[in-house]
Each structure stands twice: as structure tokens, then as C-alpha cells.
Amino acid sequence: MSVKDLIRFNDFSFKYNSRNDKVLENINLSINSNEITVLAGPTGCGKSTLLRAIVGLIPNMYEGEYTGEVIVDGIKIKDAEIKEIAKRVGFVFQNPENQIFMFSVERDIAFGLENLSLEQEIIKKRINEIMETLNITHLAKKAPHELSDGQKQRTALAGVLAMQPKILILDEPTSLLDPKTATEFMELMNKLCKEKGMSIIIVEHRLDLVLKYADKLIILSNGKIISNDTPENVFDYKKDVIPELSIPFSTKLYRELANNSMKFSKPVTGVEDMIKEVKK
Amino acid sequence: MIKFENVNYNHPDGTNALNDINLEIPENSITAIVGNNGAGKTTLVKHINGLLKPTTGTVRIKNEDTRKSSVAELSRNVGMVFQNANHQLFADTVKNEILFGLNNFRFNEEFIKERYDFVIELFKLKKYESISPLKLSGGEKKRVCLASVLAWNPEILILDEPTVGQDELQKTVLLEFINQLHINKKTVIVISHDIEFLWRLQPNIVTMSGGNIVEIGNSEKIFRNEELMNKVGIIPPQIIKIFEGIGIKDEMPLSLEDSCTVIKNLRNS
Numbered sequence: 001m002s003v004k005d006l007i008r009f010n011d012f013s014f015k016y017n018s019r020n021d022k023v024l025e026n027i028n029l030s031i032n033s034n035e036i037t038v039l040a041g042p043t044g045c046g047k048s049t050l051l052r053a054i055v056g057l058i059p060n061m062y063e064g065e066y067t068g069e070v071i072v073d074g075i076k077i078k079d080a081e082i083k084e085i086a087k088r089v090g091f092v093f094q095n096p097e098n099q100i101f102m103f104s105v106e107r108d109i110a111f112g113l114e115n116l117s118l119e120q121e122i123i124k125k126r127i128n129e130i131m132e133t134l135n136i137t138h139l140a141k142k143a144p145h146e147l148s149d150g151q152k153q154r155t156a157l158a159g160v161l162a163m164q165p166k167i168l169i170l171d172e173p174t175s176l177l178d179p180k181t182a183t184e185f186m187e188l189m190n191k192l193c194k195e196k197g198m199s200i201i202i203v204e205h206r207l208d209l210v211l212k213y214a215d216k217l218i219i220l221s222n223g224k225i226i227s228n229d230t231p232e233n234v235f236d237y238k239k240d241v242i243p244e245l246s247i248p249f250s251t252k253l254y255r256e257l258a259n260n261s262m263k264f265s266k267p268v269t270g271v272e273d274m275i276k277e278v279k280k
Numbered sequence: 281m282i283k284f285e286n287v288n289y290n291h292p293d294g295t296n297a298l299n300d301i302n303l304e305i306p307e308n309s310i311t312a313i314v315g316n317n318g319a320g321k322t323t324l325v326k327h328i329n330g331l332l333k334p335t336t337g338t339v340r341i342k343n344e345d346t347r348k349s350s351v352a353e354l355s356r357n358v359g360m361v362f363q364n365a366n367h368q369l370f371a372d373t374v375k376n377e378i379l380f381g382l383n384n385f386r387f388n389e390e391f392i393k394e395r396y397d398f399v400i401e402l403f404k405l406k407k408y409e410s411i412s413p414l415k416l417s418g419g420e421k422k423r424v425c426l427a428s429v430l431a432w433n434p435e436i437l438i439l440d441e442p443t444v445g446q447d448e449l450q451k452t453v454l455l456e457f458i459n460q461l462h463i464n465k466k467t468v469i470v471i472s473h474d475i476e477f478l479w480r481l482q483p484n485i486v487t488m489s490g491g492n493i494v495e496i497g498n499s500e501k502i503f504r505n506e507e508l509m510n511k512v513g514i515i516p517p518q519i520i521k522i523f524e525g526i527g528i529k530d531e532m533p534l535s536l537e538d539s540c541t542v543i544k545n546l547r548n549s
Binding site: 018148175177180182205208243244246248252260272 | 445447451525
């Protein structure tokens with residue numbers, strides 16, 4: 001069951017010391033548990049900053065002016081120890097090279113698990129399971145530099161998933177994956193969310209690939225939240241959408257047709273819905 | 281223009297990455313290379329700017345064997361924007377990053393200024409001029425890489441996943457810019473998983489899988505071949521799925537406008 005306020009931002013603003021302008025301004029936001037939340041918006045709108053604030057990289061790694069508060073699963077991020085946050089939240093970076101550092105894929109996945117002081121047998125079992133799920137078993141002994149970008153991305157994900165976090169945060173996880181692998185990846189995320197109750201937050205530009213799985217869609221623009229609703233409600237033809245957003249073609253077509261007085265039973269966010277509506 | 285003859289490439293550890301590639305890319309064309317992760321797309325294009333030399337076979341750029349020219353000589357003609365911006369960026373400021381190539385090729389001052397102003401405006405980077413490129417967001421870094429390479433105006437331009445991290449407006453700028461390069465007689469090669477973007481671009485498409493070229497053809501022919509799409513790990517653009525789904529058998533509409541007309545006509549008949 002979905003619980004409200006798993007993650008909560010209260011009047012949160014942040015300005016990096018290295019930049020002149022506030023990247024996020026006065027953010028008030030609630031994210032529910034057991035849902036897939038997609039976060040979208042123009043480049044530089046503050047998406048990655050928002051994620052960093054959830055996982056504690058802000059303020060721990062990035063210096064700047066921090067006001068307001070971010071509460072994740074009951075703990076206040078600003079005062080929390082990294083260890084406490086890491087138990088709850090898994091973060092897969094945009095660039096997997098920031099994440100992979102051990103000399104083999106297998107060792108890289110093991111690293112986090114060994115830090116949890118689990119038994120060797122359990123560690124082995126979890127590594128094998130996750131490598132199988134992500135289809136990287138054949139890469140177990142490979143060194144990071146021998147991997148393609150897509151393989152690196154899956155290795156980084158495996159290391160995080162093996163820790164079985166309650167909240168999984170992904171910064172553009174499909175950007176280096178081919179469309180078929182990306183769809184399989186999203187199917188896996190859907191399964192983790194719906195069957196294992198994991199709460200998943202995804203920053204993604206390719207809405208055509210992820211919208212189908214999104215319970216909520218948050219749109220950020222210029223450091224502010226401009227929408228936070230179901231994809232259907234965000235894209236209702238009566239509402240404005242910022243031109244920077246890459247809307248799936250099926251949704252673009254729906255909005256254009258509906259604005260030219262064609263009747264739809266509900267807003268279209270995918271190919272199958274569009275086919276059904278037209279065939280009616 | 282670009283000619284691969286029986287090209288094989290083995291990685292230093294002996295694994296085969298390209299297998300008997302025969303490919304001709306004509307001058308002033310737009311070509312997209314698509315295929316699943318690990319298909320050999322990036323390895324293929326690295327042979328065009330000489331970063332890799334074939335294990336056997338020959339790659340010729342304007343009739344010159346790449347084995348006989350240095351990367352420095354080739355890169356005047358062949359500009360490459362890497363998939364991962366962090367592999368490309370190194371200067372202390374965005375301005376110096378963009379000026380590096382221009383200064384290195386010893387262009388005259390007037391040309392340097394003209395090109396610099398042009399790309400910095402085109403990619404909306406003016407406000408970041410004096411910031412370190414490494415401090416920018418992922419999408420912004422990518423734009424700095426594009427600007428740096430486009431600045432020296434190479435004849436052949438290779439873009440490895442140029443739309444990653446870019447929003448809709450920037451994708452449209454990129455699309456118009458590629459079309460502009462085409463009008464200016466340039467040769468553009470794009471590696472991309474962004475099928476929706478490729479449908480708007482309508483390039484010739486080279487499909488790859490497991491180090492082999494599987495098929496070459498125009499966008500409609502390639503994207504409507506379901507079996508081929510499956511084999512190379514690609515999903516057809518939504519426009520094709522929608523119109524095939526509602527039973528359109530002949531030519532696909534190209535744009536949003538055409539699509540609306542087709543659906544309105546269907547409704548009225």
C-alpha cells in the first residue's frame with residue numbers, strides 16, 4: 001500500500017557555491033511510497049540537484065546555501081549520518097563511471113554487501129541473483145574498463161540493487177541503453193515496485209519509454225515544481241505543457257487532436273491507448 | 281567519401297568487435313547507426329577519425345587509407361562528439377574548451393571569433409563562458425562538447441548519442457543544425473538510440489548487431505521491419521506503432537500535422 005510523505009521537501013532551496021544562481025527554490029514536495037515517480041524538465045532545471053538532496057550528497061558532498069528541510073523515511077537528511085541514509089536509499093548515478101571502481105564486476109557488486117557484514121553465502125547468492133536479473137552473469141570477471149557504457153550502467157545498478165534499498169533513485173538510467181534493453185529495464189523497475197514494494201524515483205528525458213510505468217510525473221522548470229500529478233492529468237489537453245518537455249508522440253497527437261475538437265475518453269499517454277481511441 | 285573494405289577489428293585481448301564490415305558513406309549524406317548495446321557502433325565510428333585502425337581490411341576517408349594518416353591529420357576533417365561528455369572535456373572554462381580546437385588548427389583570429397560567437401549563441405552557452413565545464417549539468421556538458429567540435433567546422437561530423445540529456449527545444453535545435461550541415465554539404469553520422477529523434481531526421485540507417493552490419497536502408501524501410509528491429513534491439517517510433525496498429529498499410533505520415541490529417545480522414549470516412 002502506498003504511504004504519503006515517504007519523501008518530503010519543506011520550503012527547500014539550494015545554491016551551489018560554484019554557481020551564482022539558486023538551482024532549487026522554495027521546493028515543497030511530497031513523494032509517496034510504493035510508486036514509480038518520474039522527474040522531468042529542461043537541462044539544468046535542478047533535477048539532479050533534487051536527487052542529490054534526497055540521497056544526502058547535498059549538503060555532505062556539495063557545498064552551498066541550504067535552507068528548508070528534506071525528510072526521507074522519517075529522517076532529516078541535513079542532520080543524518082550517511083550510513084543511515086544509505087540503508088534506506090540506493091542511488092544510481094547518471095554516469096556509471098562515478099560509481100564503479102572495483103577490479104571486476106562481481107567484486108564491485110560485492111563491495112556494498114560486504115560493508116553490511118552479511119554472511120559470505122548470502123552475499124554470493126545475492127550477487128548471482130542480481131547478475132542474472134540484469135543479464136550480466138557473463139561479465140562477472142570482467143574489469144570495468146572492458147565494459148561498454150550500457151554494461152557499466154547495469155553493473156552500477158546491480159551494486160545498488162543488491163543492497164535491497166527501500167527507495168531507489170535513478171538519474172537517467174536508460175540514457176545509454178538501447179530501446180529494447182531500456183524497456184526490459186523499466187519492466188524490472190515496475191516489478192521491483194509492484195511486487196517488492198520498492199519506491200522508485202527516476203529522472204528521465206525519454207518519456208516515451210518510461211511514462212507507461214509512471215504513477216506520478218513531476219515536472220521541474222527553472223528550479224521550481226510546475227506539475228506533480230498522474231501523467232494523464234499532467235498531459236490533459238486543457239493544460240499547458242512547457243515546450244522543453246519531450247512528450248511522447250502518442251500524447252502530442254492526442255493533445256493536437258483533442259484541441260481540434262476530437263473526443264477522447266481520457267488523456268492518452270501511450271501507443272496502445274491511442275490505437276484504442278482511434279478504433280472506437 | 282568514407283569506405284570500409286572487409287574491415288575486421290579485434291580488441292587487444294583478442295575478442296572480435298567488428299566482423300567483415302563493408303560500408304560506403306557518401307559525401308553530403310546523413311547516416312544513422314543503430315543497434316543494441318555492444319553491437320560495435322562506437323568501435324565502427326572510431327575507425328573514421330583514426331582513433332582505431334582495422335586489424336585487417338582498409339578504411340579510406342576521401343581515398344586516404346587511415347593507416348597512413350595520424351589522428352591529428354584526420355581530425356581536421358573528421359570531428360567527433362563522444363557519447364560520454366566527461367571523456368571529452370578538459371579545459372578550465374567553457375570558453376577555453378571551445379577555443380582549444382580552433383587555436384590548435386591555427387585558424388586566423390577573425391575566423392576564430394566568428395565561429396566562437398556562432399556556436400556559443402547556438403548552444404545557449406554564453407552565461408557559462410567562464411565556468412568550468414565539469415561543473416555543468418549532464419545535458420549542458422553535452423552541449424559544450426557539441427559546440428567545441430562544431431566550432432572548427434569539420435567536413436565529416438560524428439555524433440555519438442547527441443540527444444542524451446537534451447530537452448525537446450535543444451533536440452529541435454540539434455535537428456535543424458544537422459539539416460543545416462547537410463545543406464552546407466557536410467557528411468553527418470549519428471549514433472543514436474533516440475528513435476523518435478531519428479524519425480524526425482529521416483537519415484539513411486545502418487543497423488548493427490554483434491559486430492556485423494545487418495541491414496542498410498531508409499528510415500521507413502528499416503523501422504517498419506519488425507523482425508529486424510527485434511534483432512538489433514530497437515523499438516519502432518511511436519508514429520509507426522500507432523498507424524500500423526490502426527491498420528495503415530501504405531506510407532506512414534511523417535509529421536504530427538500529417539498524422540492528424542490521416543486520423544481525421546479515418547474518422548470521417
